[in-house]
Amino acid sequence: MEKEEELQGPKRTNVNPRDFIDFSRPxxxxxxxxxxxxxxxxxxxxxxxxxxxYSLMVVGNGNGLVGVGEARDMESPINARNKAxxxxxxxxxxxxxxxxxxxxxxxxxxxxxxxxxxxxxxxGFGLHCNPYIHQILKAAxxxxxxxxxxxxxxPLNVIKTTxxxxxxxxxxxxxGAGATIFxxxxxxxxxxxxxxxxxxxxxxxxxxxxxxxW
Numbered sequence: 001m002e003k004e005e006e007l008q009g010p011k012r013t014n015v016n017p018r019d020f021i022d023f024s025r026p027x028x029x030x031x032x033x034x035x036x037x038x039x040x041x042x043x044x045x046x047x048x049x050x051x052x053x054y055s056l057m058v059v060g061n062g063n064g065l066v067g068v069g070e071a072r073d074m075e076s077p078i079n080a081r082n083k084a085x086x087x088x089x090x091x092x093x094x095x096x097x098x099x100x101x102x103x104x105x106x107x108x109x110x111x112x113x114x115x116x117x118x119x120x121x122x123x124g125f126g127l128h129c130n131p132y133i134h135q136i137l138k139a140a141x142x143x144x145x146x147x148x149x150x151x152x153x154x155p156l157n158v159i160k161t162t163x164x165x166x167x168x169x170x171x172x173x174x175x176g177a178g179a180t181i182f183x184x185x186x187x188x189x190x191x192x193x194x195x196x197x198x199x200x201x202x203x204x205x206x207x208x209x210x211x212x213x214w
Contacts, residue, residue: 013075015082021089032060032139033088035081036132036159041072055080056159059088060139064100067092068136068163093167095140096197102144103166104200111161113152118165121146133162140166 021028037056042049052074060066069088073079098104098120108117116133121144127134129147132155137145149158201207 013079015073015079015086017082017085017089020086023089030061032058032062033085034058034135034139035084036068036135037070037155038077038081040077050074053077053080055084056156057081057084057088058136058139058159058163059085059092060136060141061092062139062141064095064097064141065092066095066136066140066163066166068159095142095166097140097142098197100141102142104197107165109161109165111157111164112154114154114157114161115150116147116158116161116165117150118145118147118162120144130158132158136162136166 018025023031035055035057037054039054041052041054043052052072053076054070054072055077056068056070058066058068067088067090069084069086069091071080071083071087073083096104101123102120103118104120106117106119108115110116118129118133121128123144125144125146127137127143127145129137129145130149130153133147133149136159137143137147147162
C-alpha cells in the first residue's frame with residue numbers, strides 16, 4: 001500500500017471559494033463574475049522549468065460594488081480561478097454613480113504606457129469601450145459610458161487602470177513624478193480621480209437634483 005501511494009504522488013488540494021466567502025449562496029448566484037485573463041506561466045530555474053496557472057477575474061453585484069482579483073496556482077487552472085474569485089470578493093469597493101447608470105464627470109488616468117479616458121453619456125447610450133473595460137463597468141452596474149484607450153493596449157494595465165479610476169483611493173495628481181536618487185521618476189502615474197456627487201456640489205456651490213422623472 002505504501003508503494004502504491006508513493007507511485008500515485010501527492011493528492012491535489014481543491015480550493016472551495018465558499019470556505020473563504022461569507023456571503024450566502026443566493027447572493028453569490030446573483031453576482032456578476034467575469035474571468036478576464038487566464039494564462040499558463042513558466043518560471044525558469046536552475047533545476048528546470050516550473051509551470052503554473054494565472055487567473056484574473058472581475059466580481060460585482062451590478063449595483064455599485066466591484067472588485068478585481070488575481071491569483072496563481074501550481075496545480076490546476078480551476079484552483080487559480082477560485083482563488084481569484086475569493087480575492088475579487090475581498091477587493092470589492094463602492095463606486096459612486098450618477099442616477100445609478102453612469103459616472104459623474106469625465107475621468108482619465110495613466111499607468112505605464114496605457115492612458116484611459118472615460119466620459120459620462122446620456123440615457124440609452126450603452127457601453128462603447130474596450131471589451132475589458134466593458135466587463136468591469138457591467139459588473140459595477142454602470143450602463144452609459146464611453147471610454148477610449150490611448151497608447152498601449154496591454155490587458156493587465158488596462159484592467160488595473162480602470163479599476164483604480166472607479167474605486168476610491170486613487171493616487172493624487174502626478175504621483176510618482178517626484179525626485180529620486182536617479183534624478184527623476186522613471187514612471188509617471190498621474191491622472192484625474194473620479195469625482196462623486198459631494199465634490200461636484202462643492203465646486204458648483206449648489207445641490208444637484210436628478211433630472212429624470214421616472
